[in-house]
Amino acid sequence: MRDGSAPQATIQRAKATLVRAVNDRSADASWTSIEDIYEAEFENLWRSLRRLGVPEPQLEDAVQEVFLVAHLRLHTFDRSRPLRPWLFGIAVRVVAEMRRRRRRDRPQGPAAEALVLEALVGPEEALSARQAQALVDEALGVLDFDQRTVMVMHDLECLSAPTIAEALSLSVNTVYSRLRIARGKVTAFLRRKRERP
């Protein structure tokens, strides 16, 4: 029935676009040292690294590594640009390097699939954060790292495609195409899970 109000999806999309616009432009130049950045960004970076698939036991080292690299590269950072995408770009490279090493050190086992999804019986809103997390972990686990990175940046970190492109040195079209593939895979995965829990 049409009552003149915008459909939910449109509102949601407008909201996301707005958040992205704010995230893209919030060049917070109030910091003066890497320690200021650490204080302000630690929690966010921790979460970003989890989203990128860093296993829990390696999170601490990964965070440390990102801040150290950021420290070494801080003099190359353009302060008129927003900090967060830049930091995220470093995080992506650090995680990629960790993954390479892990692959080299020991073969990658299958994802701990058994952990998940027993709980996915009720409606979505009944899921606890932990269950939702396990499910999202698993869903993002079906993506390759490049796709995952783009989807995390766009749909979880709420950054715009042009900002992602800049942070990762990609073309905007590549960002969109990876994002499309990633979303398709994740949505299909979740649909399958719901049909055959």
Added chain:
Amino acid sequence: MSQGDDEELEPLGPEVTALLGAAYASPPPAGVKDRGRSRLRAGIAASAAIVATAHSARVAAGTPATMVTAKGWLIAGTLSLGAAIAGGLAIHHARVWVRPPAPLAPSNLGHDEHQVAAVASTLALEQALLREARQAIAAADLAAANRLLDSHEQRFPQGALTEERETLRIIIAARAGNLASARARADVFRRRFPNSIQLPVIDHATLPRPGRR
């Protein structure tokens, strides 16, 4: 720029959006941030010390100055730092340290000051190399001195201390008893740097000495 970028995409379903929003909500465990802060400080201190030490360590070990990862990212070899302590970090970073040198005290500097700091630390590296070369000459280890100068030449072909490097080459040739070579080098040097402050040193080094022709 970001306005309307979503128009090109199918929106995610509300269920997926809700799910993504609910995930990763829990904060880092207590104590991790404090621990990380201490580690970061130790790592920063270590990386500052490396500018002065890693270079000569590498030269001594004969390692080429090309251990840079793609795009100059300084991350290779620095992971798996589960029990990282300052010293450990220093070693890891020393292994991958390459140009550009770290700013001397990056934390509190503005952009221009960073450039100055970068130049200053490059000069410090040059000086460190030539200092070691001089010490090697003093210890009569001319081969080692030449290797150090090769290394300087490789890294800083047009460095601020090029004249000093070439002067040391001439001195080494003369000390090795190869006066002809020293003089030939000196001739090249005079043409290349006619106003050099090193000329008196070169003149002296290439003088015939008793027992040497």
